[in-house]
Amino acid sequence: xxxxxxxxxxxxxxxxxxxxxxxxxxxxxxxxxxxxxxxxxxxxxxxxxxxxxxxxxxxxxxxxxxxxxxx
Numbered sequence: 001x002x003x004x005x006x007x008x009x010x011x012x013x014x015x016x017x018x019x020x021x022x023x024x025x026x027x028x029x030x031x032x033x034x035x036x037x038x039x040x041x042x043x044x045x046x047x048x049x050x051x052x053x054x055x056x057x058x059x060x061x062x063x064x065x066x067x068x069x070x071x
Contacts, residue, residue: 008020
């Protein structure tokens, strides 16, 4: 146990942390992993890019052209 703790302490960092998840309870292990993933994704602060009014008009024109071609 001390060797595992030493390994985790030496290799885990804020940028790339280690998580210890019990493997003997699959349901709870999966829940813990999913919570870690969701928490990490929220921490990234991701957002959709905002399109300029000019780009929105270009996209609307492209959509209109495609609808005319396909219809």
